[in-house]
Amino acid sequence: MMMRVMVIVMFLMMVSSMGLAYQESQVSNGGAIQGHVRLLGEPPRPMAFNLVTIPDAVYCGRISTGTGWRIVEDFIIGPQGSLKDAVVMVKGVDKGKPFSLPKVEVEAIDCDFLPFVNVLRDQDEITVINMDPVEHDIQGYETARERGARVLFNRPLPMNSFHNVVGMFGKNVHTHLPGKPMIEKIHLRKGRDVFVMQCGFHPYMFSWGLVVENPYYSISKEDGAYEIHDIPPGEYEVAVWHPGMKSYLEKTVRVESGKTLTLDFQYESPQGRRSVHEMQENPHFGLELLGEGVEIIPSLRRQVP
Numbered sequence: 487m488m489m490r491v492m493v494i495v496m497f498l499m500m501v502s503s504m505g506l507a508y509q510e511s512q513v514s515n516g517g518a519i520q521g522h523v524r525l526l527g528e529p530p531r532p533m534a535f536n537l538v539t540i541p542d543a544v545y546c547g548r549i550s551t552g553t554g555w556r557i558v559e560d561f562i563i564g565p566q567g568s569l570k571d572a573v574v575m576v577k578g579v580d581k582g583k584p585f586s587l588p589k590v591e592v593e594a595i596d597c598d599f600l601p602f603v604n605v606l607r608d609q610d611e612i613t614v615i616n617m618d619p620v621e622h623d624i625q626g627y628e629t630a631r632e633r634g635a636r637v638l639f640n641r642p643l644p645m646n647s648f649h650n651v652v653g654m655f656g657k658n659v660h661t662h663l664p665g666k667p668m669i670e671k672i673h674l675r676k677g678r679d680v681f682v683m684q685c686g687f688h689p690y691m692f693s694w695g696l697v698v699e700n701p702y703y704s705i706s707k708e709d710g711a712y713e714i715h716d717i718p719p720g721e722y723e724v725a726v727w728h729p730g731m732k733s734y735l736e737k738t739v740r741v742e743s744g745k746t747l748t749l750d751f752q753y754e755s756p757q758g759r760r761s762v763h764e765m766q767e768n769p770h771f772g773l774e775l776l777g778e779g780v781e782i783i784p785s786l787r788r789q790v791p
Contacts, residue, residue, distance in 0.1 A: 508700050509581045516582075516716040517741035521748050523574065523706045523726060524567040527755035530730065532791065533558040534765040535690040537782055538773060542620045546597035546688055547782035548660075550789060554773050554782050555765050556690045557789045560602070560730045568710030569728065569753065571603040576702035576714060576741075577723040583716045585701045591615065592683070592693050594622045594643060595662060596786060599683060599693035603705060603729060608697045609673055614683070616665040619649035623686035628674045638681060639670045660786070672697070682729070689763075694729040717741045726751045730760075765791060 534555045537543040543554075550556050562570035590604045595617040606612065616622055626638035646663035672681060674697055685691035704712035719741055726735040735751045773782060 507580060508585055510584050511581050513583050513716045513718055515743045516718055517743060518713065518715045518717060518746040519574075519576065519724065519739065519741065519749050520711070520713040520746060521574075521750040522710040523569045523572040523712065523728075523751045523753070524710055525561065525563055525569045525753050525755050526567055527757070529563055530561055530756045531758070531760055531764060533560070533690070533761045533763045534791070535763055538776060540689070541687050542597065543776060543782055544780065545618070545620055548784060548786040549596055549598065550782055550784045551765075551791055552782075552784050552788050555789075555791070556597075557791065558690050558692060558763075559789070560692065562708060564708050564710065566710075567752075568706075568708065570706055570708045570710070572706040572710075572712075572726050572728040572751070572753075573603065573605060573696050573698075574704050574706065574712045574714065574751070575698055575725050575727070576717060577699070577725055579700045579702050579718060579720075579722060582718050583701055587698075587701065589613065590695070593617050594624075594685070594691065597685075597688050597691060599685075599691050602693060604693065604695045605698055605703055605705065606672060606695060609671060611669055611671050612695065614643060614668045614670075616643045616645050617662040619645055619651050619661065619663075621645055621687065622691070624668055624683055625686050626670065626672075626681060626683045628678050628681045636675065638672065640686070641668050641670070643668055680727075680729075692729075696727055719743045724749060726753075728753065731756070 534557050537547050537550060537554050537556050587606055590606050590612045592614045593600050614624055622643040624641045624643050627635040628638055629635045644665050646665040649663055679697040681695045683693045702714050702717055704714045706712045721740045724737050724739055731753055739747060739749060741747060
């Protein structure tokens with residue numbers, strides 16, 4: 487009897503670890519949710535890094551302010567406060583459409599990680615490819631504000647050895663070749679669903695990931711719009727997450743067969759100092775430290791503070 491109980495417990499643990507709580511089934515005449523995510527108030531103060539103190543200042547400075555600073559563009563805000571890269575999720579759906587997500591591939595390109603926000607299942611793989619003629623160092627963390635962060639991986643990301651580095655750092659030269667990819671499986675501890683990647687060499691490089699429990703999610707576009715379809719009728723919690731915010735937004739809704747529910751979300755813009763990394767005048771770390779005649783020119787894009 488004891489042996490039978492142990493077998494049942496082990497089976498249930500295995501099922502849970504494999505993420506089989508969600509069941510795929512045909513959805514007939516499901517409902518939909520659509521709307522916009524917005525940010526109310528003045529845009530938050532941006533994180534910024536002094537390129538003079540960081541490797542590859544000239545190459546990475548092709549995207550910069552023109553004054554030697556690189557801004558972390560974690561809030562992409564459009565007309566009427568529309569907010570890009572917010573993940574809208576329908577929670578509590580245990581049965582529905584196929585739970586197949588696109589493979590997550592992140593490019594390190596122009597000293598940036600793209601996409602900035604990714605969605606995946608627990609135990610899925612993430613692939614990171616270096617497209618730059620400089621090396622990167624990938625540090626991955628699962629994060630929780632109440633319990634601190636835990637290291638998932640720390641891997642070098644070498645550049646493609648066939649890059650023609652000579653003359654690569656001029657004003658307009660722009661060549662990208664894929665290096666050997668880094669592939670890691672993402673497994674977060676119970677109760678955690680957020681992870682972040684950052685470059686150890688270029689700390690302004692971020693990419694965020696959110697682990698979802700079902701396929702009913704949408705990432706807001708530049709106009710803040712999102713759409714989620716084929717939702718089985720029922721009452722659910724709809725939650726919104728954005729990497730720049732400290733909390734989720736949540737609303738309880740009822741989804742009806744064949745009907746589309748309009749549901750908008752509004753974040754209050756975070757005010758005050760968000761990070762120790764902000765632009766400030768420092769006479770000890772000016773552009774002259776790079777050497778005579780060396781410039782940081784935003785030839786790809788000039789960032790606006």
